[in-house]
Every structure is written in structure tokens, then in C-alpha cells.
Amino acid sequence: MAAKSILFSKTWIVIPGFNEAKYLATVLKKTLKQTPRIIYVDDGSHDHSAQIAQKYLEHVIIHEVNLGKGAALKTGCDYAFNFLKAQAVILMDADDQHNPAEIPLFVQQLRKGSQVVLGARSLFSKMPLVRKIGNAFTSAVMLILFWRYIPDILSGYKAFTRRAYRKLYWEATDYSVELEIAAKIAMNRLQFSLVSIKTIYHDLDRGMSIIDAIKVALKIVSLRLGL
Numbered sequence: 001m002a003a004k005s006i007l008f009s010k011t012w013i014v015i016p017g018f019n020e021a022k023y024l025a026t027v028l029k030k031t032l033k034q035t036p037r038i039i040y041v042d043d044g045s046h047d048h049s050a051q052i053a054q055k056y057l058e059h060v061i062i063h064e065v066n067l068g069k070g071a072a073l074k075t076g077c078d079y080a081f082n083f084l085k086a087q088a089v090i091l092m093d094a095d096d097q098h099n100p101a102e103i104p105l106f107v108q109q110l111r112k113g114s115q116v117v118l119g120a121r122s123l124f125s126k127m128p129l130v131r132k133i134g135n136a137f138t139s140a141v142m143l144i145l146f147w148r149y150i151p152d153i154l155s156g157y158k159a160f161t162r163r164a165y166r167k168l169y170w171e172a173t174d175y176s177v178e179l180e181i182a183a184k185i186a187m188n189r190l191q192f193s194l195v196s197i198k199t200i201y202h203d204l205d206r207g208m209s210i211i212d213a214i215k216v217a218l219k220i221v222s223l224r225l226g227l
């Protein structure tokens, strides 16, 4: 029992953000209801996202220039594991598409011993069609190339332990980080558990673009070829 509570108290939420002034305060207030252990990494926002975060949080890291989601996540995870001595992290987006009330579901799985916990949205939920197709396609390609089925690879809501982080450690600085994490799960034969998360969409005109999707596709191939 003691070990379980240690894990919970050493679990940190890592939130990367780029120009999220519209939603950030809401996200942080909701997340603070679940835990005070939150790290926000501002990735060179042009709006006042960083100042909003500083109003609510002790741990705000600022990239002076925009380096990309993968880079921001790495900054946040390195800070959590190396500086704050976290045992596990939960990654959450800053755009209010992830429901902080679901954080306990991830913690529950970590407590049960999962090294990796993936938030998965139903393909039958209200997700824009292109995203559904992109998600199904990514999972199918991953299955063919790595012989491992991983649902909702594009979801950024996930958790992993310190031990798993060593194996997941990614090079990707952009959106393809989600894919690299999935590929590393497959290549390292890491076990994962799934938690069912809500599908939330506010702004359909933002998020991954076609260019991002093409980069993701190229990334899958290069990961398989070991480039």
C-alpha cells in the first residue's frame, strides 16, 4: 500500500503548450483539482500562455522559440524525472481536449503496475473524419510493420513510468513524437494498458495539418527502416 501512494505522489502531469491562451487557464484549473503536481512547458508561444501558467503553477518551463511538441514533451519529462525525481508522468494536451477528471484512470493503471498507459478514444466517437482515417491508418501501418496493434496512436493523453521513459526516449521534436512513442512501444515489446478517454473537439480548424500527416507517414517508414 505504501508503495502505491509513493507512486501517486511522484506522478507528475506534463503539459506542452503553444499559443493556448484561450484554453490554458481552464485546463490548469481543472487539472489542479486532481493534483498540484503539474509541469507546463511553453514552447515559444506568441500569446500570453506562459504568463497564464505562471499564475497557477510553480513549475513552468519556457522555450524561447518554438521547438515543437516532441521537444516540449522531452523538456517536461526530463525535468520531471531528473529534477523532480518523478516515478511516472502523465502527458496531457493544453487545448482542453483531454479531460483532467480522467487522470485517476491513468494513475489506477500505473498503480496496478503498468509501465505505459495509453488514452484511447473510440473510433466511433465524434472525431473529425480525417482524424479517424489518419488514426486507423496509423494503427494499421504500425500493425503491418511492427506486428503490434496500438489504438489511437495520435492521442496525446498517455502515461509512463521512469523505467519505460528510458525505452521510449524519442528523437522527434514535432507531432510525430506520438508515432515514435508507439513505434518504441512496439520495438521494445513494452506492455501497455489502455484507458478509455472522452473525445473532445473545440476547434476543427487547428491541430495536425496534411503536412503533419505526411511527415508522420514518412516517420513510420524511417522508424521501420531504422533510419
Ligand SMILES: Nc1nc2c(ncn2[C@@H]2O[C@H](COP(=O)(O)OP(=O)(O)OP(=O)(O)O)[C@@H](O)[C@H]2O)c(=O)[nH]1
Binding pocket: 016, 017, 018, 019, 020, 041, 042, 043, 066, 067, 068, 069, 070, 072, 073, 092, 093, 094, 095, 097, 131, 154, 156, 206, 207, 208
Ligand atoms: N510544445 C508545443 N506544443 C505544441 C505545438 N503545437 C501544438 N502543441 C501542443 O500540443 C498539444 C496538441 O496539439 P494540437 O495542435 O491540438 O494537436 P492534436 O491534439 O494532435 O490534434 P487534434 O486532434 O486535431 O486536436 C496542445 O497542447 C498544443 O498546445 C508546438 O509546436 N509546440
Ligand SMILES: [Mg+2]
Binding pocket: 093, 095, 097, 207
Ligand atoms: Mg488538439
